[in-house]
Amino acid sequence: MESVSESRAERSCVPPFAHGGRRAVLLTEDGVRIDAAYAPGGTADGFAVVVAHGFTGALERPAVRRAAEIFGQVDGVGGVVTFSFRGHGRSGGRSTVGDREVLDLDAAVRWARRAGHRRVVSVGFSMGGSVVLRHAGRTTAHEGAHVDAVISVSSPARWYYRGTAPMRRVHWAITRPAGRLLSRGLLGTRIHDRDWNPVPVPPVEAVPFIRPTPLLLVHGDQDGYFPLDHPLSLAEAAGDAAELWIEPGFGHAENAAPEELLRRIAAWAAARVP
Structure with missing residues (x-):
């Protein structure tokens, strides 16, 4: 998978809008069409939340829709943008499993600002958690694509990383032709068939550059994919610029996130981007 420069601006193929829900197609810097949706929140002049889903997710998946719905109900949230990463759902292109997906997030953040939101989280x-960290940790921000707070779950x-059985299955799906075929047929996820070239900056090397943007790291003590040394490493690299929540009983990502946790996440953002 070839890496791309992270210093150019995004483009959008939809006009600006101000109020009401909307579905749109966004055009990334490298020409990939990204399926996106906007839903207004409960606070007219509030900040926007841009939701970046996990691998094999999509904006239409129930867990993503549920998270967006809950975020939109929290005081301070003015709107929620969901989108499908490249190679997922109705978006074009093929998944690069966290590399070029930074460009997809760029397009979504810029769209949120076109909706009239001065603050975006x-x-x-x-x-998607790795993507938001790399996106916020770039040394050169794209015009209109910066964020005012970052939450990585x-x-x-x-x-x-192949230290758990679920991650060994993920690597099989990514690296083997049969795995990519199965992912496309069963999960609707189209995965690029080339290796990263060059290898993108890993999240642990990106987080020190997120400062002074507020950063929240959330991880479950029952996460079956990534054990606790992952969030602990991220928190150590970020130093006192990050807040770390280790959630008892929480498993992995949006599919396992309880409503109470999602509400707390949005409330944390509301307290930092008033």
């Missing part, structure tokens, strides 16, 4: 789950700290 990115919330990512699993693969169930993110890996480093690449190529």
Whole structure:
């Protein structure tokens, strides 16, 4: 998978809008069409939440819709943007499993600002959690694509982790032709068939550069994909710039996130982007 420069601006193929829900197709810097949706929240002048789903997710998946619904009900949230990463759902292209997906998030954040939101918070789950960290940790921000707070849930700290059975299955799906075929047929996820070239900056090396943007790291003590050394490594690399929540009984990403946790996440953002 070839990496791309992270210093150019995004484009959108939809006009600006101000009020009401909307479905749109966004165009990334490298020309991939991204399926996106906007839903207004309960606070007219509030901040926008941009939700970055996990691997094999999509904006139409029940867990993503549920998270977006809950976020939109929290005081301070003015709107919620959901989108499907490349290679997922109705979006074009093929998944690069966290590399070029930074460009997809760029397009979604810029769209949220076109909706009239002066403040935007990115919330990512699993693969999406790694993307929001790398996106916010870039040394050069794209015009209109910066975020005002970052929340990463169930993110890996480093690449190529195979220490758990679920992650060994994920790597099989990504690296083997049969795995990619199965992912496309059963999960609707189209995965790129080339290796990263160059290897993108891992999340643990990106988080020190997120400062002074507020950063929340959330991880479950029952996460079957990434054990606790991942969030602990991220928190150590971020230093006192990050807040870390280790959630008792929580498993992995949006599919396992309880409503109470999702509400607390949105309330944390509301307290930091008033």
